[in-house]
Amino acid sequence: MCASHLLNRWLRGTPGSEQQEMIQVCLEQIQPFSLNPRVTRNPGYSALKTSIRARGLDNPPVLTRRPGDEKYMLASGGNTRLAILNELWLETQDERYHRVCWPFRPWPEALSPRQGELQCLIGHLAESDLHNGLMFIERAEGIVHLRDLYREAGIACLTQQALAEQLTRDGYPVSQSQISRMLQTVDWLLPCIPNALYGGLTRKVIDRLLALRSVAEQVWIKLTPPERQPEFAGLFSTALATFNGEPEGVVPQLVQDELLGEMSCRSGNSWNTLLAELTDGQCKRQALLGTPAEKILWPPPPEPGHITQPKLEPPGGHAIPGGPEPSPLVSAARSLCACWGLDTFIQPDDNAPAGFLLSPCDNFSHPSAQRCYQVLAALNGDTSTPMPALELLLSADYDNTQIQRMFQLISLCRQRRLREGHHDAFS
Known part of the structure; x- marks a missing residue:
């Protein structure tokens, strides 16, 4: 019987077999699965702990034991439940968390240790998908481990397509395109942004x-x-x-x-x-x-001779026939302040420092509208309102790369404020 078929039988159980054996085992006799794909805290940890504290362990995970091992191990998921039992036992010393009846699945004699670990890892991946899921990076690293275990177990998966077909036969269907993205994520992204990936990057x-x-x-x-x-x-x-x-x-x-x-x-x-x-x-x-309407953030100034002159469009969106074609600066300024009704105060003027004139305004609909107006005025050379940060950004002392990093920092600070505001709104 081929190894992959044995793995399938172990995962699903043998048809017509008797009720699964139950054994009573203490926590000290159980070790977590060493290749557990979940490396971050299960998002459902607290709710599951509350349930186990109140009701006990309704659904104990399946145990198995490698040939020659003294301790049992989890066969197909359950690492979160095992961690909660250990935590509750330390907190309460209640024996119902310490000694539990577990379903037991003997290690098939026909499977090598590597083939058995393959089966366990597939089981843990499948079980995690059913309960709160895994982060993409956790699933990706699990697939990489499976690929390596297949090779060590003598099951040839020489291409991504072959690996996808083997995983499907073994009860964990993953497409070739998914595998490609997972391997690229591990090879290209994980070495550079591990904190972001394990922080939940979408x-x-x-x-x-x-x-x-x-x-x-x-x-x-x-x-x-x-x-x-x-x-x-x-x-x-x-x-x-x-x-x-x-x-x-x-x-x-x-x-x-x-x-x-x-x-x-x-x-x-x-x-x-x-x-x-x-x-x-x-x-x-x-x-x-993404969508074509999305714009590039903070591009550097256009090179001479490569400036595209857009047609002038008022807030209503209709081009003015025969109207002058404003510079990109004028278009950007009008777009920035249109939400405050200030776009009509901007008129093109190539002789002005910013390429536009700003009509006087004393009545603002909102304090943010006034601040927007002040920024435009400062860009146009008005120094009546101190704006040292704006002067720095306009200075020749900073090159485009430094400016881009500055805007990245501003973007991160803005996102932090938005998150804090969202949290405060629900507090």
Whole structure:
């Protein structure tokens, strides 16, 4: 009988077999599964602990024992329940948490230790998916362990497709495309942003980072000589490692800006040239930035001779026939303050410091509207309201890379304030 079929029988039980054996075992006789895919705290830990404290362990996990081991181990999930029992026993010294009747599944004689560990890991992955799930990075590392265990057990899975088919036969269906993203996450992202990944970085952000890396590498290959192409892995790691913190701070567009800065410094190509290559075609833009309406955050100033002049559109969205074409600065200023009804106070003027004139305004609908107006005035040379941070950003002492990092810091601080405001609203 082939190993994979034996694994399946052990996972599901043999049809027609008698009721599963029950054994009474103390906590000291049980060891957690060493390859448990969950490495972070189960989000349902507290609720499950409350239930076990009140009712006892209604659904004890299945135990098994490797040949030659003195201790039992969990066969297919249950590490959270085992941890809770140990915690409750230390807190209460109540014997009902210490000695429990457990279902027992003997280790099949026909399975090698590696084949048995394979079965256990599949069981733990499947069980975790049913109860509160796993983070994407935890599942990805579990798949990597399975791939290695298959190899050690003598089960050939030479391609991602072969691995997907083997996992499906063994009761844990995963597509080839999912496996590809998981392996890329472990190889490309985990070394750079482990804190963000284990902090709960979402699948959507992970997919966008992987897409960004793939397309950026193709740009690097296109624009650099063959001997310099291996440098891409290092520059991507350098750019991404900047974001190894809270998951909310991993903003794909900011990662893109940081990556383009690294690529520009090392290749000698301009930021705008790299950006144009990166966003070439609607398909690539969709893959990297999501919906087409999404904008690039904080791009550097356009290079001379490469400025696109948009048509003037008032707040209603209809172009003014025969009207002057404003500069990007005017368009950006109008867009920024349109929500406060201040866009009508801005008129193009190439002779002004910011490329526009700002009409006087003494009546503001909201304090934030007044602050927005003051920023526009400061950009246009009005120094009546002290704004040292704005003066720093406009100074030639800071290059584009430093400015991008400054805006990244501002973005992270803003996200922190938003989270605190959201928490206060529910407190």
